[in-house]
Amino acid sequence: MTAHASQPPFLIEARGLSFYRQDEPVFGPIDFALKAGEIALVEGDNGSGKTTLLRILAGLLHVDEGDLRWRGTTWRRDDHLGDTIFLGHHLGLKSDLSARENLAVAAGLYGTREGMDVETVLARIGLSGYEDEPVRRLSAGQKKRVALARLLLTPATLWLLDEPYANLDRIGIDLVNRLLADHAATGGAALVTSHGAVSFLGGEPRRIRMHA
Ligand SMILES: Nc1ncnc2c1ncn2[C@@H]1O[C@H](COP(=O)(O)OP(=O)(O)OP(=O)(O)O)[C@@H](O)[C@H]1O
Numbered sequence: 001m002t003a004h005a006s007q008p009p010f011l012i013e014a015r016g017l018s019f020y021r022q023d024e025p026v027f028g029p030i031d032f033a034l035k036a037g038e039i040a041l042v043e044g045d046n047g048s049g050k051t052t053l054l055r056i057l058a059g060l061l062h063v064d065e066g067d068l069r070w071r072g073t074t075w076r077r078d079d080h081l082g083d084t085i086f087l088g089h090h091l092g093l094k095s096d097l098s099a100r101e102n103l104a105v106a107a108g109l110y111g112t113r114e115g116m117d118v119e120t121v122l123a124r125i126g127l128s129g130y131e132d133e134p135v136r137r138l139s140a141g142q143k144k145r146v147a148l149a150r151l152l153l154t155p156a157t158l159w160l161l162d163e164p165y166a167n168l169d170r171i172g173i174d175l176v177n178r179l180l181a182d183h184a185a186t187g188g189a190a191l192v193t194s195h196g197a198v199s200f201l202g203g204e205p206r207r208i209r210m211h212a
Contacts, residue, residue: 008072011036011189012057012158017066019052026052029066032208036157036187039180039200044210050193051088053210054160057191058086082110085156087164091147095136099127099146102135103153110154118153125149126175140167151179159183159190165198177201 010033018028027049034040042050055061056068059077068075070083093102103118122131125145135143144167151159164176180190181201191208192198198205 008069010034010069011038011071012075013067013069013072015067017053017056017063017068019049019056019061019064027210030208030210032206034158034189034191034206036189037184038206039184039190039192040206040208041198041200042191042193042208042210048210050210051162053208054086054088054162054191054193057158058084058160060086083156084158084160085110085151085154086160086162087147087151088162091143093135093143093146096134098132098134099138099149100131102146103149106150106154110156112153113155116153121149121153124152126171141169141172144168145172145175148176148179151183157188159188159192161190161192163193163195165194165196 013033015031016029017031019026027044030053032040042053044050052061056063059081062077063075070080094105097105100118100122103121107118122128125148127142127145127149130138130142135146138146144164148164151161159180161176165173168176177200180192183190184202192205
């Protein structure tokens, strides 16, 4: 058997995945599989469970029912905390710290991607002149950029992006699309929710529908 043949075909694979709250189904059963280098748009109406799915994959909620695999083996949330990064409605920034300090904390906790450091990421993310402002003094879009900078900085393979375009101007939206394209080109993958139109670079994304 060649080394290539022994590679599991999917980075993440879900079969019959369901989630319940107080015995009421939130979503499922759903099936999807994502290879390294693929971006998927998670689609569904308000309340259909898109955020819930991303929170499960981020290790913030338990899998209730179904089979979830990471590189071919059963997914156990404590084993994969560094493999995924979740960008949710709450950006997870310390508001009294600056962008530079928030990124330094993230680097200390999760390490850095090869060739990346706080200064390189700050330059790329378009926050020039605001690097040392406390985050609470930044605009909504600037805060979002600080959160996006963590994607670039830390080495997670699977990005879980809940409404990543919200609060961003045209340049910020292009930035998200460039980050996603570069991530996919270097073997990363992402699940993305969006209520707006999305125009990923590199063609049509995969689609994961929350409803049957
Ligand atoms: N903390 C919570 N406690 C109880 N129910 C919750 C909680 N969070 C979400 N829900 C419920 O779970 C369901 C799915 O919510 P979720 O946020 O995953 O949907 P969504 O598809 O992301 O929605 P939207 O498009 O509005 O962002 C909804 O019915 C919601 O009311």
